[in-house]
Amino acid sequence: LASTAFVVCAVAPGLGWCAGQDDPGLFAPSRLATATGGVIHPTWFAASGVCAGCHTEIVRQWSGSMHARAHPDPIYLALSRQASVATGGLTDRFCAGCHTPVGVVGAEVPPVGNPLMSRSGIEGVGCDFCHVVDRSTGTGNLPAVLDPGSVKRGPRADAVSPFHQTAHLPLATQAEFCGMCHDVSHPINRLPIEQTYTEWKNGPYNTDDPKTRMLCQDCHMRQQPGKPATGLKPAGRSPGKAAAMGPRREHVFSHWFVGGNAASAALLGPTPQADMARERLAAAATMEILSPEAAGGRLRWTVRVHNTGAGHFLPTGLTELRQMWVETEIADASGTIVHRSGNPGPDGELPPGTHLFTTVLGDAGGKPTHRVWEATSVLKDRRIPPLAHDDALFEVPLDGRWKKPLRLAARLRYRSYSPALAVELIGEGAVAPPIIDMAGAEIDYDPRQTAPATPGRED
Numbered sequence: 001l002a003s004t005a006f007v008v009c010a011v012a013p014g015l016g017w018c019a020g021q022d023d024p025g026l027f028a029p030s031r032l033a034t035a036t037g038g039v040i041h042p043t044w045f046a047a048s049g050v051c052a053g054c055h056t057e058i059v060r061q062w063s064g065s066m067h068a069r070a071h072p073d074p075i076y077l078a079l080s081r082q083a084s085v086a087t088g089g090l091t092d093r094f095c096a097g098c099h100t101p102v103g104v105v106g107a108e109v110p111p112v113g114n115p116l117m118s119r120s121g122i123e124g125v126g127c128d129f130c131h132v133v134d135r136s137t138g139t140g141n142l143p144a145v146l147d148p149g150s151v152k153r154g155p156r157a158d159a160v161s162p163f164h165q166t167a168h169l170p171l172a173t174q175a176e177f178c179g180m181c182h183d184v185s186h187p188i189n190r191l192p193i194e195q196t197y198t199e200w201k202n203g204p205y206n207t208d209d210p211k212t213r214m215l216c217q218d219c220h221m222r223q224q225p226g227k228p229a230t231g232l233k234p235a236g237r238s239p240g241k242a243a244a245m246g247p248r249r250e251h252v253f254s255h256w257f258v259g260g261n262a263a264s265a266a267l268l269g270p271t272p273q274a275d276m277a278r279e280r281l282a283a284a285a286t287m288e289i290l291s292p293e294a295a296g297g298r299l300r301w302t303v304r305v306h307n308t309g310a311g312h313f314l315p316t317g318l319t320e321l322r323q324m325w326v327e328t329e330i331a332d333a334s335g336t337i338v339h340r341s342g343n344p345g346p347d348g349e350l351p352p353g354t355h356l357f358t359t360v361l362g363d364a365g366g367k368p369t370h371r372v373w374e375a376t377s378v379l380k381d382r383r384i385p386p387l388a389h390d391d392a393l394f395e396v397p398l399d400g401r402w403k404k405p406l407r408l409a410a411r412l413r414y415r416s417y418s419p420a421l422a423v424e425l426i427g428e429g430a431v432a433p434p435i436i437d438m439a440g441a442e443i444d445y446d447p448r449q450t451a452p453a454t455p456g457r458e459d
């Protein structure tokens with residue numbers, strides 16, 4: 001059924017036949033549109049080099065980001081090719097709509113990963129995409145209307161440039177701007193796939209009070225190296241100039257666009273964003289170990305993880321691929337590690353039973369799948385909403401030989417995807433994605449001082 005609807009969209013775009021879509025357009029199943037109503041040749045969109053002479057620092061920041069790498073990203077290209085093969089090419093414009101909008105409105109996609117693509121198409125989510133958005137018709141699946149040319153649209157009403165006209169676009173200062181793409185649902189069955197914007201919208205940072213309100217831009221466009229800009233560590237202002245010949249401003253919005261991805265950005269060469277992703281992840285959560293209890297010969301404890309820094313669920317985005325998990329360790333009084341859980345094995349994979357904060361999508365047969373085009377249901381959703389917490393419960397047999405007191409430790413760890421998936425998508429020789437420590441906790445615990453353990457197992 002899904003693929004029939006895709007066929008209709010692909011064969012008869014613009015005729016209003018696209019089942020399941022509100023506004024089937026020329027670029028369906030993507031909701032992208034142009035002000036002219038037609039294809040716009042990619043040369044109408046300037047490449048970032050044109051902006052770099054005056055917006056030098058902004059271009060430098062953006063060029064190492066996942067936005068700049070959204071199209072050449074080997075993980076994206078590999079999955080998008082798999083989707084294309086599985087659906088006979090029907091997902092091509094859908095996926096590329098957000099990963100290279102200029103490539104789609106310029107009719108350079110399909111094919112996926114077109115080797116002849118223009119510079120501005122290759123640049124993924126670039127300057128002359130974001131700043132030529134004329135308006136949007138909502139959020140999700142990129143309902144943007146693009147109007148490239150001499151007018152650059154931005155946040156300020158008083159910006160004057162010798163090179164281009166400027167127009168004030170209030171949308172650029174709202175979370176809804178990011179919500180055009182950072183909210184993905186299956187275009188046919190409407191299954192919510194990535195809902196970062198919706199998570200934020202329903203969360204505690206979306207308030208009318210400027211004192212408590214934090215938009216995507218406040219956390220992701222204030223970050224600077226050493227200043228992660230999260231709910232836990234707000235970054236404040238970065239005074240400076242947005243353009244060489246422009247006036248000094250009290251704050252210039254940064255364009256590093258750092259998330260959690262220290263892996264994919266680095267696949268295309270070194271980038272400061274990899275270290276900045278570590279700083280961001282280390283300021284996203286806190287954890288504590290609660291209520292250890294020894295009873296019936298077993299030791300039980302709780303690891304509580306607080307989402308103190310992220311404006312959306314933790315983790316968010318492609319959570320069917322992302323891995324955020326709890327590792328635990330028990331050391332006895334002699335310092336010997338007597339128990340471990342959640343440690344990656346020799347192959348780098350997590351052992352069964354590891355406590356993962358994640359989502360699992362299901363296909364039509366009810367089987368787990370990370371192939372979003374096959375997904376028809378969400379089998380599991382265990383993530384932490386903004387400013388909320390979730391508990392992971394642990395239990396092990398208590399060994400009488402362990403010297404008391406015990407030291408219980410836990411770590412919250414993150415990686416963008418598993419090494420096995422990296423190998424599946426980019427082949428042997430794929431670099432294992434780095435594991436990043438987000439938070440940790442430890443406590444000393446003496447089982448003798450609390451509930452009675454089974455007699456005879458105590459020393």
Ligand code: HEC
Nearest residue numbers: 046051054127131152154155156159160161163242243246
């Ligand atoms: C010859 C220099 C120059 C070049 C080249 C240039 N700009 Fe600008 N631009 C400026 C100046 C100056 C300002 C005003 C800055 C200010 O007021 O703080 C500006 C402002 C802007 C703004 C803010 C508009 C607003 O209303 O807030 C955007 C967006 C922008 N430029 C985008 C671009 C893009 C995209 C390119 C490349 C296609 C580009 N500029 C090329 C000089 C330039």
Ligand code: HEC
Nearest residue numbers: 051055058059062125126127130155172173217242252253
């Ligand atoms: C993902 C979309 C996106 C991309 C890509 C992007 N920008 Fe921006 N830019 C924004 C948003 C959103 C703002 C306004 C943030 C705010 O005011 O809340 C902004 C602000 C600006 C400003 C005004 C900054 C200020 O604080 O006065 C300039 C100039 C600018 N961008 C130029 C560029 C250039 C040049 C590039 C290419 C390297 C670029 N942008 C890439 C979204 C983007």
Ligand code: HEC
Nearest residue numbers: 066070073076098099177178181216220257258259260261
């Ligand atoms: C054209 C669609 C589009 C728009 C609009 C957009 N983004 Fe993105 N963004 C993407 C894509 C696609 C990626 C991921 C690319 C990849 O990983 O291959 C991304 C990646 C990111 C990342 C890095 C994620 C990571 O895992 O490290 C951050 C942070 C981000 N975007 C923030 C924003 C913010 C803030 C805004 C609004 C100012 C915004 N984006 C607007 C498409 C968009």
Ligand code: HEC
Nearest residue numbers: 178182197200215216219230231259260284309310311317
């Ligand atoms: C209160 C601060 C805050 C706000 C507001 C916020 N974020 Fe984030 N964001 C974070 C932190 C911290 C992380 C790193 C932890 C994580 O991956 O969730 C993050 C991670 C991300 C990632 C990478 C997710 C991954 O692991 O692949 C994306 C994409 C993103 N944010 C987009 C957005 C968008 C879009 C908005 C607005 C709708 C937004 N963020 C609002 C703090 C914030």
Ligand code: HEC
Nearest residue numbers: 075076079080094095098141142181182184264316317318
């Ligand atoms: C509505 C916009 C949108 C559409 C459509 C879309 N994506 Fe994305 N994609 C994003 C955003 C935003 C991110 C970043 C989220 C994050 O980092 O968690 C992303 C990230 C990814 C990543 C992670 C890359 C990495 O290096 O970790 C892959 C893979 C990906 N997308 C593949 C696809 C495929 C395949 C399709 C089509 C079936 C698709 N996307 C359609 C917006 C979109």
